[in-house]
Every structure is written in C-alpha cells, then in structure tokens.
C-alpha cells in the first residue's frame with residue numbers, strides 16, 4: 001500500500017533550486033523580451049541560451065523525454081511539480097526545454113520519424129536550435145476533424161498537399177510543420193487523415209497572415225493562417241501509416257494537454273499569491289482588505305478551486321506514469337483539460353477584482369491571464385468536446401438496470417435488507 005502526498009526530499013531540493021532560478025533568472029527575462037520562441041531576436045538569443053545551459057547542467061533539460069532522446073525520463077508526476085514552477089512564466093517552458101508545441105511534435109517525430117528525419121529535425125528541435133508548428137485546425141472547422149478538407153495525394157515518390165490551415169501557433173518562427181491532411185476522403189471518419197512533416201521552406205507553403213490575439217501585445221501575431229498549394233514532400237515524410245492521423249495526434253495531444261494543465265496550476269497559484277499579498281497590504285475603512293468577509297470568501301473559493309484542480313492534475317500525471325499509455329488515461333486527461341479554463345478564469349477574475357483599477361491595468365499581468373483562460377478552453381480542443389468525451393467514457397462503463405425503478409430504489413433495498421436480516425428481525429420482534 002502506498003498513498004502519499006509528500007515530495008521525495010532529494011527531488012524537493014531540485015524543485016527549490018528551480019523555484020529560486022525561475023524567480024531570479026527567468027522572470028526578469030519575461031520583462032524585456034518579446035517572444036521566447038523567436039530565435040531571430042538577438043536579445044532573446046543573448047539571454048535564453050545561457051539559462052538553458054544552466055538547466056542542462058542541473059539535469060533538468062527536457063525532463064518529459066526519455067534518456068534516449070536527451071531527457072531525464074522523469075515521468076509526468078515529477079514533471080507536474082516542476083511545471084507548476086516553470087508555468088508561471090512565459091519563457092520558463094523554453095528555458096527548461098519543454099515548450100508547446102515543440103514537446104508534442106518531438107514526441108511524434110520520436111515515435112514515427114525515419115532516422116534521417118530524426119537527425120534533421122528531432123535533434124535540433126530537442127536542443128531548441130529550431131522551433132516547430134503543428135497545423136491541424138482549418139478555417140471552416142476546428143472541433144470536428146471530419147470537417148477537415150486539406151488533401152494529401154500520393155504521386156509517385158511524393159505526397160502533394162493542397163488546402164488551408166488556421167491558427168498554427170509559432171508558424172512564423174518554425175523550421176518545419178507537422179500537418180494533418182485527408183488521405184482518404186471516403187474512409188470512415190477516424191481513418192480519413194494522416195500526418196506529415198513539411199519543411200517550412202518547401203515551395204507552396206504560404207503564410208496568408210499572422211493572426212494576433214487579445215492579451216498578447218506582439219506587433220505581429222503568432223497564430224498563422226496558412227495556404228498550401230501543390231506542396232510536394234518525399235513519400236517518407238508521412239508520420240505513422242496512411243489513415244493513422246488520429247492515433248498519431250493522440251501521441252502529442254495527450255501529453256500536450258496535461259503539460260498545459262501543469263503550467264496552469266502555476267499561473268493560478270500566482271494569481272492567488274498576488275491576491276493574498278494585496279489582501280494583507282491594502283487598507284480600507286479601518287482594516288485590511290483581507291479582514292472583510294466578502295474578500296475572505298474570494299480567497300477561500302480560490303484556494304479550494306486551485307487545490308482541487310492541482311490534485312486532479314497530479315493524480316492524472318501519476319496515472320500516466322503508472323499506465324505508460326495515454327490511451328488508458330484519456331478520461332482523466334479530458335477531465336483535466338475541461339476543468340482547467342474555469343479554474344484559471346475564476347481565480348484570476350477574483351484577483352483582478354481585488355486589485356481594483358490596478359487589476360485591469362497593463363501594470364499587472366492579470367488581464368492577460370484572464371484571456372489566457374479562453375486560450376486554454378480552445379487550444380488542443382474546446383472544453384465542450386472534452387466534457388463530451390469524459391461523459392461518454394463514464395456512460396460507457398455504466399451498467400443499465402432492468403425494470404421501472406432503479407437498482408438503488410429504497411423500497412427494493414429495504415426488502416432485500418429484510419430478507420438478509422430475516423432471522424435477526426424475527427429474533428428481536430419475539
């Protein structure tokens with residue numbers, strides 16, 4: 001029997017180091033660079049690689065990957081505790097070699113890439129010498145892959161891709177795309193699609209525009225609307241078999257979703273910490289904000305939501321390590337993904353309110369995190385889709401009961417109990 005909530009003391013020392021490092025080295029970088037994924041930014045290139053070296057020296061580089069890929073193979077539970085620290089920053093994931101979408105794309109390449117593709121793309125990706133884009137969503141539909149129209153057709157030794165993709169994060173920085181395209185339009189829904197790796201410089205790949213989002217102040221947006229016109233790639237650039245697009249997607253999305261959740265715990269915790277500091281610092285009507293009962297309710301509700309969510313994330317991480325197969329933990333990951341945006345939205349909203357005008361100002365990051373909660377409710381699938389998935393799996397395991405009244409109908413339970421204890425009931429009534 002083992003059931004505990006303690007961190008191994010040795011690993012706690014590692015987490016303490018990471019906490020201090022993120023506070024003193026990573027958080028200040030967020031104040032001066034624009035986008036940690038932009039490898040062309042000279043300031044970013046000056047500030048981030050030395051920190052990445054320190055992380056490597058400490059043995060904390062790309063801990064989500066196994067040793068065969070240059071990581072520590074720490075597993076998801078240890079990663080969850082580390083990501084809580086890293087996730088409160090913009091640059092942290094990239095400083096620790098575990099940023100989206102590269103971490104998920106690396107997992108796909110590691111599983112399905114040819115040795116040549118791994119050498120050309122996976123190795124520099126893991127070392128953050130390059131970054132990548134994942135192109136799945138299309139302008140006419142994101143939530144339902146059956147709506148996808150981008151086609152990949154085999155011509156001799158090549159695949160030829162035509163279509164449009166929407167909201168590909170970081171496309172303008174990327175050296176390659178992993179794209180989902182229809183290979184057999186007439187197949188059953190889950191066999192229509194396949195995944196391919198496409199070098200960004202391939203003729204016919206065009207960024208129509210870089211879409212910006214509220215909450216990010218970059219001059220140029222980072223979510224690309226892309227057009228693919230007769231894009232030709234060698235036949236071996238398919239990742240997985242023809243029609244296996246969904247299975248391959250699970251390789252990246254399972255991990256991607258739980259990693260977002262781990263980092264979100266960090267952001268929510270930061271919002272609560274800010275709320276707590278403000279509540280004991282700001283005074284009004286003869287007392288501190290924290291002395292007002294309505295404020296105390298905000299704080300209590302926030303702590304409850306954070307801790308409930310954190311436990312769900314940690315338990316899911318533990319289950320992923322135990323099962324060693326994302327498919328067996330899909331229900332838990334769907335639950336974490338569905339819970340995440342609301343926890344971030346609720347706690348951050350309270351933090352905004354408690355900080356008053358300062359809360360909505362650009363002098364605090366809270367407004368950005370509020371919008372981040374909407375990103376979290378869409379990126380890697382809309383919340384509704386994950387709730388549907390969770391409910392379907394719960395319903396699949398539920399056992400129907402014959403008869404008009406349910407199996408837990410009290411009169412029936414009473415009758416059964418009377419039969420079971422007939423002797424005892426008789427004895428006491430005599």
Ligand SMILES: Cc1cc2nc3c(=O)[nH]c(=O)nc-3n(C[C@H](O)[C@H](O)[C@H](O)COP(=O)(O)OP(=O)(O)OC[C@H]3O[C@@H](n4cnc5c(N)ncnc54)[C@H](O)[C@@H]3O)c2cc1C
Pocket residue numbers: 101133134135136137138140141142143144166167168169170223374375376378379380381382383384385
């Ligand atoms: C910050 C961010 C980064 C992203 N990065 C990427 C990326 O790198 N690569 C990529 O391919 N995509 C990316 N996306 C796109 C993301 O995957 C899609 O936004 C998501 O899958 C939803 O698709 P959609 O935007 O087309 O919305 P739609 O599919 O049009 O859905 C809109 C809304 O309709 C409702 N809805 C849809 N279907 C159902 C249903 N069955 N039942 C009930 N309600 C439903 C939900 O409220 C949903 O939010 C990103 C999105 C965001 C916000």
